[in-house]
Amino acid sequence: MIEEKLKYLYSLRRLGIKVGLEHTFELLSVCHNPHKRLRVIHIAGTNGKGSTSSMVASILETAGYKVGLYTSPHLIKFNERISVNGVHIPDEFIAKFIEKNKKHIQRISSTFFETTTVMAFEYFVKQKVDIAIIEVGLGGRLDSTNVVDPLVTAITPISLDHQHILGSTLCEIAKEKAGIIKKGVPVVVAKQKIDAKKSIISAAKKMNAEIIETGNTKNLKYSQSGTEFSFMSEVFLTPLFGRHQSENAATAIQIVRQFDKKIENETIQKGLSQTVWLGRMQKLSNKLPIYYDVAHNIDGVKAAISAAITTQNQKPHILISFKGDKEIDLIANEISKNNSSLIISGSKNLELMSANELYSAFKKNVNRTEFSKIDTLDVALSELINRVKKTNKTGLIMGSHYMAKPIFDKFGILM
Incomplete structure (x- = not known):
């Protein structure tokens, strides 16, 4: 049964990528607007947004929260995209969601990603998560995930990617990704190239959003255990390998501190050490x-x-x-x-x-x-x-x- 449902879901890829939120809002409305019942951390970027999202989820789970995590793409199984406290969405929920909403998906001409995004929101509500970590699929401003009202937003490093959709320059791409910034909502900004940073800072100021820059990590040491680094006078270790992962970890730490300032460094370290993110070094x-x-x-x-x-x-x-x-x-x-x-x-x-x-x-x-x-x-x-x-x-x-x-x-x- 699940194979048949997934085949139908994958067939929606023929509709391609649509920029705009109308279809997502329409399908959400049919599903009683689950996004309005979620507390959300929203993360955009070109590189590192999946790793950062995974680290944030692991830290918050360690701190005792029930955490939903929505990422893309998957490596092996579709279910990887949607998880709660590290457990993937079950086949039964996927099958029932598609069966229940198929006529609406067809009427709306909802794409693969639009449908999957709404599925994730509905699953997180059903699971009664305390917080949902939502990774942007493509861009930001017109991405299907940009229907949420987040508590914290974040933008990981930006580089040239998907220029045919997002723009040909770093400034244009950064402006699109900065489209997730909301009025009065703090935005954590990872280390960026100058042009990208200017666009993000400008967008944040227009939205009166507090800007938290990640800054540099120092004293890097590599071992079989991963990457050790100093950040804000504390030493941390991530099992993910490389300087870029120390910077992703620093961004994750800043996101967590914006969400809950009471979480202690010991909890942050334990959460980092338990992060699993396949396909990244x-x-x-x-x-x-x-x-x-x-x-x-x-x-x-x-x-x-x-x-x-x-x-x-x-x-x-x-x-x-x-x-x-x-x-x-x-x-x-x-x-x-x-x-x-x-x-x-x-x-x-x-x-x-x-x-x-x-x-x-x-x-x-x-x-x-x-x-x-x-x-x-x-x-x-x-x-x-x-x-x-x-x-x-x-x-x-x-x-x-x-x-x-x-x-x-x-x-x-x-x-």
Whole structure:
């Protein structure tokens, strides 16, 4: 039964991405406006918004709150998108929601994301959560999630992404993401590039919203346990790896403090230590230093490579596969400068570029020839494992959420 319902839900993707909130409001109205019965923390950004959302959820759960978490996309199962205290939404609720609302979804022409967003809100109300952490899907101002009346908003680092929808410059994109800022509601702003920061600060001032800038993390130390850092005269440890994750953690800490100033540092640390966020510098093996990161834009790729280099202070073996060739010139140059070896692969069956397409794109942008092209992703993974074993260097797999299932299958990771 659930397979049939999910097939219908996925079929709504044919409607594409719609900018505007009318359809979301209409479907919410049919469902008795669950968003009006939720306390919400709303988080936008280009990079790190999922990691930050997950950390906030973990800290607040540790502090005793019942926490709803809505994120996207999923890695393996749709249910990952919607959870309460770390437990995914059950198949039964998904099936019943679609069955109950199918005629309204069709009448409204509600998209996949609009429908999923309303489903999340209704589930959180049914579960009587104390707080819902809502991650923006795309942009901010016209994103389906921007129907909520949040207690705190936050904007994680912004970079060029989805320019065909959000705008061609950092200023334009930041302005769209700053559209989640509400009148008189505090906004936590992560470390930003100058142009993005100007747009966010300007938007916040117009809304008379208190601005809380995350600031810098210091004294970073890396170990098998994760990333240790100093922030606001306290030392914290996140199991997520890399400088960028210390900055995401700092943003999460500021969000939590805006929501509940009584939460102690000990609780924050415990919550951080229990954060699980798959596909973000995720170590795939206890025996081998191989990591998986879904980074697919230039800033994400830079952060992942930097984190991989810090594991052993040497350039990693890299395996890449991408869904599209946006920013491929910048990404190709970044990767070509920072690898011990590079394997290019792909899979049309997984909605990824073929190995040939990606290889050709790289060759156009980089004056190097020592790339390995392996058509089959499973074979490419085996080759990366062999290179890591032979050299004892770090391995880094990156480029897309769509690679998750074959990667997890290869390394025996159960979901």
